[in-house]
Amino acid sequence: MTKKVAVLGAGSWGSVLASVLLENGHQVELWTNKESQAAEINAEHTNSKYLADFHFSDKLHATTDLHAALTAAQVVLFVVPTKAIREVAVQVCDELRAMNSAPLLIHASKGLELETYKRVSQIIEEEIPAGYRSGIVALSGPSHAEEVAKKDLTLITAASEDLKQAEETQALFMNEYLRIYTNTDLIGVELGAAFKNIIALGAGALHGLGYGDDAKAALMTRGLAEISRLGVAFGADPLTFIGLSGVGDLIVTCTSVHSRNWRAGDQLGSGKKLADVINDMGMVIEGINTCKAAYELSLQKGIEMPITQAIYNVLYQGADIKQEITCLMTREGKAEIGTQQQA
Numbered sequence: 467m468t469k470k471v472a473v474l475g476a477g478s479w480g481s482v483l484a485s486v487l488l489e490n491g492h493q494v495e496l497w498t499n500k501e502s503q504a505a506e507i508n509a510e511h512t513n514s515k516y517l518a519d520f521h522f523s524d525k526l527h528a529t530t531d532l533h534a535a536l537t538a539a540q541v542v543l544f545v546v547p548t549k550a551i552r553e554v555a556v557q558v559c560d561e562l563r564a565m566n567s568a569p570l571l572i573h574a575s576k577g578l579e580l581e582t583y584k585r586v587s588q589i590i591e592e593e594i595p596a597g598y599r600s601g602i603v604a605l606s607g608p609s610h611a612e613e614v615a616k617k618d619l620t621l622i623t624a625a626s627e628d629l630k631q632a633e634e635t636q637a638l639f640m641n642e643y644l645r646i647y648t649n650t651d652l653i654g655v656e657l658g659a660a661f662k663n664i665i666a667l668g669a670g671a672l673h674g675l676g677y678g679d680d681a682k683a684a685l686m687t688r689g690l691a692e693i694s695r696l697g698v699a700f701g702a703d704p705l706t707f708i709g710l711s712g713v714g715d716l717i718v719t720c721t722s723v724h725s726r727n728w729r730a731g732d733q734l735g736s737g738k739k740l741a742d743v744i745n746d747m748g749m750v751i752e753g754i755n756t757c758k759a760a761y762e763l764s765l766q767k768g769i770e771m772p773i774t775q776a777i778y779n780v781l782y783q784g785a786d787i788k789q790e791i792t793c794l795m796t797r798e799g800k801a802e803i804g805t806q807q808q809a
């Protein structure tokens with residue numbers, strides 16, 4: 467059934483997801499806060515800052531008018547960086563109240579809010595009361611905009627505490643190159659998505675420093691152990707971390723040249739200053755904020771996260787990466803069995 471979908475955020479992932487929905491036969495309005503970007507998408511059918519070589523269908527319409535984007539929308543898809551979710555949700559709520567409308571809310575953002583440590587669905591839930599939404603779903607998993615744009619094969623997860631809402635989202639997005647699985651462990655899916663970006667920064671750094679495949683495999687494995695440990699402490703199902711939104715996304719983000727987190731880590735490992743890495747990327751590097759949030763949460767919960775702590779020390783305390791690696795390698799010996807308990 468054709469639906470009207472408002473896609474909020476016209477970065478790489480928002481514009482490609484809008485394109486998928488359009489191709490699946492839905493009516494789509496892509497909302498951006500930049501007039502020049504809307505004009506480029508509508509006239510040139512490109513989004514050059516975010517997807518240099520890609521041409522969108524001339525049916526993809528972008529607007530800076532949030533009211534127009536949300537009018538009659540049955541579904542609202544949030545795809546702005548995590549730090550902008552609250553601000554955008556507040557604006558959306560004002561519009562939905564005025565329209566007395568309650569669409570299905572989906573988000574595809576991967577991070578935790580600084581200070582509150584909230585997951586993206588929690589932020590949306592806080593800002594948009596129950597009367598103005600018919601559900602909240604997280605869309606997550608191993609997916610880079612650059613590959614989905616080319617219709618490469620991609621499998622992701624639609625997670626909601628309400629299976630029906632996850633199934634509705636599955637039906638919206640699924641096609642011959644994009645396969646969607648449902649999951650009811652919203653906490654596990656959102657936390658896996660947020661935390662894997664921290665480990666990807668580390669994997670990039672190892673590459674930048676010239677370490678080999680053994681080191682990268684070790685980092686991913688032990689990284690998965692510690693992010694699952696923190697996730698489980700917040701109510702996630704441990705099995706979710708071996709699914710698409712867990713190890714699946716960890717693998718792609720720790721190995722793909724498309725990953726902004728991996729590339730940021732690679733540049734840090736090669737000696738570039740953090741401020742320059744952020745400035746030159748021009749796109750969101752979610753792992754930087756999420757590392758701080760996860761590190762602080764791990765202290766609150768008394769959960770050992772040695773890799774996250776090492777990355778935090780590099781990002782926020784100016785620590786030397788090689789020295790942090792030496793500290794990790796020379797920690798007292800541990801038993802691997804019982805990874806849920808042992809750091």
Ligand SMILES: NC(=O)C1=CN([C@@H]2O[C@H](COP(=O)(O)OP(=O)(O)OC[C@H]3O[C@@H](n4cnc5c(N)ncnc54)[C@H](OP(=O)(O)O)[C@@H]3O)[C@@H](O)[C@H]2O)C=CC1
Pocket residue numbers: 475476477478479480498499500516545546547548550553554574575576577609610611612748749750752
């Ligand atoms: N790129 C990918 O392949 C994937 C990304 N994701 C996740 O999706 C989310 C978005 O990522 P991505 O599209 O890559 O990010 P980008 O950095 O490519 O784009 C972010 C977009 O959001 C816009 N934006 C930022 N703040 C606001 C605001 N306050 N109001 C309105 N628009 C705003 C930016 O506008 P401006 O140009 O003005 O800065 C930009 O258009 C992230 O959480 C990411 O982890 C998930 C899976 C895949």
Ligand SMILES: O=C(CO)COP(=O)(O)O
Pocket residue numbers: 576607608609610663666715718719724725726727728750751752
């Ligand atoms: O989440 C992603 C892939 O699944 C995108 O990762 P990056 O934000 O590191 O590019």
